[in-house]
Amino acid sequence: MEAPEGNDIRWNVAGPGGGGWIQSIAFDQRTPDILYVGCDVGGFYFSTNAGRSYELRNRGLRDYFVEAIAVHPRDSRIILLGTQSGVHLTTNQGVTWQWMRRGFPATARHRFSAPIGAICFDPLRPQVAYAGLGQPRFDKDGAGAIYRTDDTGRSWRRVDGNRLPAKAIVSDLEVQPDDSRVILAATSEGIYRSDNEGATWDESNDGLPHRYVEELAFAPASPGTVYATLRCTSRSNWNGGVFISEDAGKSWRNASGDGLPKRLHKSGGERSLTSNPKEIVVDPNDARTAYVGNRDWVSAGVYKTTDAGRHWTRVTYHEAEKRNMDYGWITSWGPSVECLAIRPPGRVVFGTSGHVFMSDDAGKSWQQRYSAARTSGTIQGTGLEVTCVWRVISDPVRTNRIYCAYMDIGLLISEDNGRTFRQSHQGMKHQGNCFAVVVDPMAPNTLWAATGRWESNQGDVCRSDDDGHSWQVVGQTNSGLPDGQVLEMVLDPGSPVGQRRLLAACNGHGFFETSDGGKSWHSITGNLPAEEARKPRGILLDPQDPKHLIAALHRQVYGTLDGGKTWQQLNAGSELPDIQQIVADPTRFRVLYAAAREYYDSKLKRLFPGGLYRSEDAGRSWQRILDYHFVHNVAINPRRPNILYAATADHPYHDEPVAAGLLKSVDGGRTWRRENVGLSLLNLKSIAISPHQPARLYLGSSGNSLFTGEDSAIK
DSSP states (O other): OOOOBOOSBBOEEEOSSBOSOEEEEEEOSSOTTOEEEEETTTEEEEESSTTSSOEEOOTTOSOOOEEEEEEOSSOTTOEEEEETTEEEEESSTTSSOEEEOTTSOOOOSSSOSSOEEEEEEOSSSTTOEEEEEOBGGGTBOOOOOEEEESSTTSSOEEOSTTOSOTTOOEEEEEEOTTOTTOEEEEETTEEEEESSTTSSOEEOOBTOSSSOEEEEEEOTTSTTOEEEEEOOOOSSSOOOEEEEESSTTSBOEEOOOBTSOOOOOTTSOOGGGSOOEEEEEEOTTOTTOEEEEEOSSTTOEEEEESSTTSBOEEOOOOSGGGOOEEOOSOOSSOOOOSEEEEETTTEEEEEOSSOEEEESSTTSOEEEOSEEEOTTSOEEEOSOBOOBEEEEEEOSSSTTOEEEEESSSOEEEESSTTSSBEEOOTTOSOOSOEEEEEEOTTSTTOEEEEEEETTTTEEEEEEESSTTSSOEEEESGGGTOOSSOEEEEEEOTTSOGGGOOEEEEETTTEEEEESSTTSSOEEOOTTSOHHHHTSEEEEEEETTEEEEEEEEETTEEEEESSTTSSOEESOTTSOOOEEEEEEEETTEEEEEEEEEEOEEETTTTEEEOOEEEEESSTTSSOEEEEEOSBEEEEEEOSSOTTOEEEEEOOOTTSSSOOOOOEEEESSTTSSOEEOOBTOSOOOEEEEEEOSSOTTEEEEEEBSSOEEEEEBTTOO
């Protein structure tokens, strides 16, 4: 859908800082305090003060997964990014980006046609750069393909000559610092070497125990010296580690000396429980000094050698007895190294699945560079917002309080409209993910939260009676609620305070109800078809009749007039796609909206288009009022219900997975315009409107945490 741009809303990013996957990191070649960070869902971050604060620079990106960063060695305004959707180029340090696809395979709608696993400049002739295909993080999409540009990334041509195995994942590319003819490629099928600027390639694995190579690092102080890391592939003997070559990669010897962990999980199948050094950098002034980052759980952290790998010393300790790290507020994850960079004389930085840490003394001490701690005990982001917000809930009683239900980092509460936050998970079984929150307006210190695991269908409901400072699990299997993700909860405002009625949509199981504040639950799935009932998407309660409920189930809408004993399909004559959310007009319960994504029915061999659907007869007939393939959420202004907001999204499974951002209609959905001023990321998960100030809006994003804004057109 093409919609005009509006400027009623100006958005500001907010959040606690950190959280998501820090995928790539690089220093500026000329200015030591300039740092570049790339993330898996959040895009590109720019810092001018060594990570103490960041600016999101995503304008023009057609993919927010930044696998690799290459900074021009002579002009730091020029940067190349390797993303799942190809190469992006900036000539102004990321203020704007261009998608450079010329020479790569044609783009695809249902897959990644040219995911970039590695990218690098030729240090002597930086108009030349190389890129390799594959997704190293996920061990897939290898094509044995290496590309070259001779015009600083504007056009590309394939140069591997089909010498690499067809499914080889290219995870690193390095050009010898003093000889542009020599290029090394690290792949899942071994190291390949070119001695003629990429014209021809040959295997270069002499001395290696196997072929799964992760990373490479030349030593600028001794250009013929290069280090490599190998993944452990054995189920019986540890065969990973660090290897070194002193003839520019022609032959290799083991450099996994004393001090480098060599643990092998008993079953041999758990990669995270087997020592796996991956990221490696070499001190530019000393070829014998190198740092390697372990990404596994059992030996996570950074290790250092000063004798070319004969001995290694762990230099990151977050345990209390030997701690040399300022760890910040995310303490539940270890320092699993996902990316690593070095800048002399002693600055080293690395990213994990949630943090950025920097050392200015060659690894003796580390400071977190992703968030700011406050004396009040609250936390505040510094611009590195890499988290996904399932839902934002505005407190019905307290004007500036909001609840952010996050993926991976759980529930956070802000008392000042998103400027600072406090964690709220004490007593929860599942502290990492929160899906929904309900506040009792008659007793606002009483809260309910749905928590669980996002990667598997497990979950429960927790209750707090002290404003979220402590929690107890009240909705679980022994109280009648199945073990599943509760994606929606609705409080009956007319139920007695001591016997609060709460409705829940439980993924995989249907609908449930409690009338004692969550202590016991019973099913209200009634006669709903079993297969459909396993896919509940939302439930509505008629404010005039508490027994009148409307439920959304994947592609169907059902209604009940007896509190869930018997249900009737309402949309029998109207076909709907994959429903994501159902809401009712706050002034007219008969007017419903369903946010939906496109759905292909394999039996009917038919695609049902996504978008926003409207019903004016309580769900019996539906009209598509917004043409967009994936509308995730919709919100209605409580005082002017013709004003609608639609949050769009996309899945990161194909080229150009960038959505349309926020769409606004002032005429009940007849026309729409984009309201994206200030949005650094256009893939959204949720939208909420303050009940106290209907012009105040909140967006939960799929990678840049929270956005807050005011609609200037609403008085």
